[in-house]
Amino acid sequence: MKKIVLVLLLISISIFFLSGCSTEKNLDSNITIAAAVSLKNVFDEKLIPEFEKENPNITIEATYDSSGKLQQQIKEGAPVDVFVSAATKQMDELNEEGYILKDSIRDLLENKIVVIVPRDSDYLISDFEDLLKVEKIAIGDPSSVPAGQYAKELLTNLNLWDKAQGKLSLGTNASEVLNWVKEKSADCGIVYSTDAYSTDEVKIVLEADENMVSKVVYPVGIVKSTQNVESANKFVEFLRSDKAHEIFSEYGFTPIK
Numbered sequence: 597m598k599k600i601v602l603v604l605l606l607i608s609i610s611i612f613f614l615s616g617c618s619t620e621k622n623l624d625s626n627i628t629i630a631a632a633v634s635l636k637n638v639f640d641e642k643l644i645p646e647f648e649k650e651n652p653n654i655t656i657e658a659t660y661d662s663s664g665k666l667q668q669q670i671k672e673g674a675p676v677d678v679f680v681s682a683a684t685k686q687m688d689e690l691n692e693e694g695y696i697l698k699d700s701i702r703d704l705l706e707n708k709i710v711v712i713v714p715r716d717s718d719y720l721i722s723d724f725e726d727l728l729k730v731e732k733i734a735i736g737d738p739s740s741v742p743a744g745q746y747a748k749e750l751l752t753n754l755n756l757w758d759k760a761q762g763k764l765s766l767g768t769n770a771s772e773v774l775n776w777v778k779e780k781s782a783d784c785g786i787v788y789s790t791d792a793y794s795t796d797e798v799k800i801v802l803e804a805d806e807n808m809v810s811k812v813v814y815p816v817g818i819v820k821s822t823q824n825v826e827s828a829n830k831f832v833e834f835l836r837s838d839k840a841h842e843i844f845s846e847y848g849f850t851p852i853k
Contacts, residue, residue, distance in 0.1 A: 625654045627654065627656060627657070629656055630669065633661055635680060635814075639660075642843045642847075643835070647834050654830065662741040662770070664686060667689065668740075675821075685745070697817065702816055704836065705813070708812065710804070711785070711802035712801065715798060717799075724756060724802060725756070731763065732764075733760055733764055736769060743788055743791075744766065750808050753809065754808065770787055773785045773791075785798075790849055793848040818832060
């Protein structure tokens with residue numbers, strides 16, 4: 597009888613420890629990605645499912661917003677493992693302040709800044725000066741939205757920023773700006789080209805060149821507080837793979853090799 601009790605006790609202890617190890621392993625395999633909202637479609641529809649198929653022991657949770665808001669959340673201690681910004685400014689600031697794992701930052705993608713109008717718009721916009729003819733121009737809020745910062749830089753370089761002040765409507769992220777134009781609550785908007793390609797309800801009428809605005813670069817980096825460095829590294833390397841580059845290209849991004 598005593599032997600039976602002892603055996604049952606040993607079995608119970610074994611199950612307890614195995615269960616604990618299993619839970620720890622599963623927890624280590626969950627990582628959170630904080631990414632610019634302009635990446636939501638490509639991440640949710642293709643990249644994350646493909647990564648999880650190739651790495652069945654790793655589960656990705658993703659949160660999307662303007663890069664400025666995500667930067668602030670990371671500084672406030674949000675449980676983020678990987679940050680993908682729509683501009684180098686936010687990533688560089690986090691890195692300088694010690695929030696990014698040393699030497700983990702990589703330039704991932706390039707994008708373009710474009711002017712969009714509703715698909716059936718009556719406005720004839722063939723030059724950036726023509727933006728002053730419309731009643732409302734939607735851009736991201738330059739204080740926190742990289743697309744808005746690029747829009748401000750563009751309009752400033754073209755000597756249109758001051759003239760356009762009474763026409764500007766500031767969105768909290770690039771998706772909001774896109775939606776305003778789609779819904780025709782704004783006559784035109786300044787967004788990323790990939791935002792425009794995500795819907796057939798708008799059309800691109802102008803594209804800024806490198807003489808008008810800084811190059812739009814999306815960097816990726818691992819947050820220093822991560823408890824899942826190995827899994828985070830795997831995801832970053834996947835984003836830089838040929839397979840991921842192929843997917844990014846399908847959505848209008850230009851991968852940086």
